[in-house]
Amino acid sequence: DSDVTTAEEAVSNVIDIDSVRDMYILYEIVHDYDCGEGSFYMCVDFSKDSKCPKLKFTSPWDFNWAYNDSTEKYYAGAFTDKNFVAKKGDRSNPWFIILCKQDWFMATVKEKWTEMSREKLLQGCIKTEREYLKEYDADLRKGEEWGPDSAEDLFNWIENRIYWLNSQWKIKSDVSNSAS
Structure with a gap:
């Protein structure tokens, strides 16, 4: 049984939304093709005295496929371009793609960006x-x-x-x- 009534509440119960928002903003700024293949880490600790009780996006790295292509297109929250997939494989990030389709998540992105x-x-x-x-x-x-x-x-x-x-x-x- 749960008193959760929205997707935002459900996701927020298990994911540190600020961390995924901040990671998304970073990867959208730099347009790193590797953002879906493991070029950042996540952590969670389900123990009683956890300092990280929700899934938290941490430690971005590996920007050797960043800072290229058009500056006027979404990348991190979109499926990887077919030409890139044909050469290097699919690096799409399902976390970002799903969350970017949620108005509540994009509202947090816009609020943070404006700040x-x-x-x-x-x-x-x-x-x-x-x-x-x-x-x-x-x-x-x-x-x-x-x-x-x-x-x-x-x-x-x-x-x-x-x-x-x-x-x-x-x-x-x-x-x-x-x-x-």
């Missing part, structure tokens, strides 16, 4: 990383198969991606701060 934009968190991260990566620009120019060819290309891609995500996720009442 991050208002506080200029992403811009602060980009500014810090831009300075840090200057010393690694030569490594980015080695001509790897995936990703940008230079630090400047990387930051241009990310800034264009954030601009597009702002147009999709920013809560309309906060549009006055649209350059954030």
Whole structure:
């Protein structure tokens, strides 16, 4: 017997929604083709004194297939492109695909995104990383198969991606701060 009446309540009872929302936002920003194949971890502990009683999305890593393709399309919450599947296999993330179809989940994404934009968190991260990566620009120019060819290309891609995500996720009442 349960007094749960909505899908949101049912999912929230077993999954740490903030963690999956934050992981989804991260993987949508960077467009990592590997987001469904195991390039992040989850944890849960069902013991009596658990510090993690719900499934929690943690520890993203492995971004070597990130920062490429169009900046104006959903990736993490969508099925992997057929051309990529033909070459590298299906990397679709069923967690994100299912949750992104839920209005209540996307409302949490938009609320978090608007909060991050208002506080200029992403811009602060980009500014810090831009300075840090200057010393690694030569490594980015080695001509790897995936990703940008230079630090400047990387930051241009990310800034264009954030601009597009702002147009999709920013809560309309906060549009006055649209350059954030």
